[in-house]
Amino acid sequence: xxxxxxxxxxxxxxxxxxxxxxxxxxxxxxxxxxxxxxxxxxxxxxxxxxxxxxxxxxxxxxxxxxxxxxxxxxxxxxxxxxxxxxxxxxxxxxxxxxxxxxxxxxxxxxxxxxxxxxxxxxxxxxxxxxxxxxxxxxxxxxxxxxx
Numbered sequence: 001x002x003x004x005x006x007x008x009x010x011x012x013x014x015x016x017x018x019x020x021x022x023x024x025x026x027x028x029x030x031x032x033x034x035x036x037x038x039x040x041x042x043x044x045x046x047x048x049x050x051x052x053x054x055x056x057x058x059x060x061x062x063x064x065x066x067x068x069x070x071x072x073x074x075x076x077x078x079x080x081x082x083x084x085x086x087x088x089x090x091x092x093x094x095x096x097x098x099x100x101x102x103x104x105x106x107x108x109x110x111x112x113x114x115x116x117x118x119x120x121x122x123x124x125x126x127x128x129x130x131x132x133x134x135x136x137x138x139x140x141x142x143x144x145x146x147x
Contacts, residue, residue: 013144015137026077027143031068034085035061037138042099045126045134059095078140085136090128099126 038060042053067084068074076084083089090096102125 013141015133018137018140018144022140022144023078025144026075027081027140027147028073028075029081029139029143030073031064033139033142034064034135037135037142041131041134041138042126045131046099047125055095056093056099059093063089063093081136081139085132085139087129087132090132097128099131100128101125 035057039053039057042056043051
């Protein structure tokens with residue numbers, strides 16, 4: 001039986017592969033893709049099983065309104081997308097920046113999780129740098145694999 005060959009281009013589309021091979025590209029991305037990637041990663045990174053993401057999602061929507069204006073899609077280059085979806089942008093939006101704080105803050109306490117010990121959700125938070133990176137690469141991965 002012949003071995004089935006996969007498309008080498010998508011076989012292992014890691015973040016490094018995207019940065020290495022697709023950083024010169026540009027993509028047409030719709031607002032719903034931005035919103036979907038953001039919502040997905042806020043939920044995935046949340047310490048809560050069913051987080052309330054309404055306020056951060058509305059704030060992100062408002063931020064995107066400035067970019068999209070009346071357009072349904074925008075064309076963005078790799079570098080432009082990096083500037084649109086980054087930790088600094090997320091920190092500048094109060095409703096999103098709030099995700100970076102635990103509900104119960106303890107002074108001088110560093111929360112840590114391990115295989116044997118999980119931090120209680122009220123003491124945990126979402127890392128905005130990781131959130132930005134995950135949203136950024138999810139948008140690109142979707143565009144690359146869809147083209």
